[in-house]
Amino acid sequence: MAGSHIISPVRLGLDSKETVAKIKQKTAVYKDLCETCRIRPKTEQLRYECGMSDLRKTKAWKKFEDSAEGDKKVITGVAVHDTMKTSKGKENVEVHTVGKINKDIYKCITEDIRTDEVIITDERIAHIKERHPSDYERFCRYIPEIIEFPDYILKSAKPNTAMILKEIVDEKEKFQLILRIKTSEDNKNFKNSIITFLKVNERTWNKYLRNKTILYTNK
Numbered sequence: 001m002a003g004s005h006i007i008s009p010v011r012l013g014l015d016s017k018e019t020v021a022k023i024k025q026k027t028a029v030y031k032d033l034c035e036t037c038r039i040r041p042k043t044e045q046l047r048y049e050c051g052m053s054d055l056r057k058t059k060a061w062k063k064f065e066d067s068a069e070g071d072k073k074v075i076t077g078v079a080v081h082d083t084m085k086t087s088k089g090k091e092n093v094e095v096h097t098v099g100k101i102n103k104d105i106y107k108c109i110t111e112d113i114r115t116d117e118v119i120i121t122d123e124r125i126a127h128i129k130e131r132h133p134s135d136y137e138r139f140c141r142y143i144p145e146i147i148e149f150p151d152y153i154l155k156s157a158k159p160n161t162a163m164i165l166k167e168i169v170d171e172k173e174k175f176q177l178i179l180r181i182k183t184s185e186d187n188k189n190f191k192n193s194i195i196t197f198l199k200v201n202e203r204t205w206n207k208y209l210r211n212k213t214i215l216y217t218n219k
Contacts, residue, residue, distance in 0.1 A: 094122040099144030101179075101192060108153055108215040109162045112183040113192075118147050120194040132198040139175065142168050143197060146177050155213035161195070162215075165208060174205045 100116040107113065120143075128136045145166070152165040156178070164177040178195040200208075 095119045095191070096121070096125075097191075098194065099147050101147055105150065105216060106153070106162060106181060109181050110160050110183055112160075112185075114182050114184055114186070115191055117191045118179065118194065119191040124194055124196070128197050131196070135199050136197065139168075139171070139173070139199060140197075142166075142171070142175065143177070143194070146175055146197075147179060147194075149218070150216065151218055152209065152214055153216040154208060155215055163208075163212070165200075165205065167205075174200050174202070176200045176204075176208075 096119060097117060098120050099118050101113075101118055103113050103116055125136060145168070146164060150162075150164045150166055154163040154165065156163045158180075160181045160183050162179045162181060164179060165174065166177070167174045175197065176199075177197045180193045180195055182190045182192050
């Protein structure tokens, strides 16, 4: 990008010190997000547009969202479900323990499973709420059951990643959950982490079972 195309903070009516502070803050959030999602940071692209008041509206942020399979929007003030255990991860990233997996079941994804603990971050909760309104609030209490007793585990295009399907009979609803398994190749501080969670209809459920490779089923 030529220098003449870079947005000037002065032109935007922003104080230069304020802009520098925003760049540092947004870049730190961006790096945390990339580390959580195992995505290579592209901070050099983000910096071109850091003068904007809302980085989520920039082209750089949009490119990041697309590269990470969906909107990785950071939203503050996310409510924490009262059954979760909350802690601070690296660089004060909020993580919530939501349950445990049975390693014998999930070895269909990889034999190299380093922990049975499953976490979800505030960023992922925000992603779910943004992309699938009301699903998290209504059904998050079923996440421990979904990960511990999956109906199906399907092959994912991503390495060490489980695509889980589970029907909750009491709710007469079907759910999809994507779980990233922590292996010996990952940072030692990582845990098995939820990437997304949503309710799916009968048609989508059947399409997945028809078109994807089933690695595990309890049926």
